[in-house]
Amino acid sequence: MKVIKGFKLRPLGGEYILIGESVELVNFNKMITMNESAAYLWKQVQDLESFDNQLLTDLLLREYEVSPEQAATDAAATAAHWLEAGIVEN
Numbered sequence: 556m557k558v559i560k561g562f563k564l565r566p567l568g569g570e571y572i573l574i575g576e577s578v579e580l581v582n583f584n585k586m587i588t589m590n591e592s593a594a595y596l597w598k599q600v601q602d603l604e605s606f607d608n609q610l611l612t613d614l615l616l617r618e619y620e621v622s623p624e625q626a627a628t629d630a631a632a633t634a635a636h637w638l639e640a641g642i643v644e645n
Contacts, residue, residue, distance in 0.1 A: 556634060556643045557605050564589070564597055573597070573642060587640050592619060593633050608634050 562573045571594040573587040589597060592615065599614050600606040611630035615621060621629070637643040 556607060556638070556645055558597075558601050558603070558643050559641070562587075562601075562642055564594055564601075570594075571597075587642060592629070593636075596630075596633060 561576050563576055564571050564573055567588075569591075571589040571591075573589065595618055596611055596614055600610070608627070608630045611634060612623070612626045615626040615630055616623060619626070634643070638645070
């Protein structure tokens with residue numbers, strides 16, 4: 556996967572929002588929000604050429620006290636959400 560360039564992560568209360576910085580990336584019908592762990596993952600991969608679910612899993616295991624199974628499940632769900640939201644591509 557690869558992050559689509561042009562989005563900036565901004566804190567908002569206890570969550571984070573992803574904002575498109577160019578007109579073609581702005582969709583006023585959809586706001587992309589992230590919790591702390593998803594924002595952590597985004598910060599880690601936003602400048603990489605590519606990443607996969609295994610890297611997301613490894614990052615979660617390094618930062619949070621979760622089981623490998625839970626990290627893998629959460630990584631896959633996060634990646635699927637990002638693909639559906641159109642902020643990453645395969």
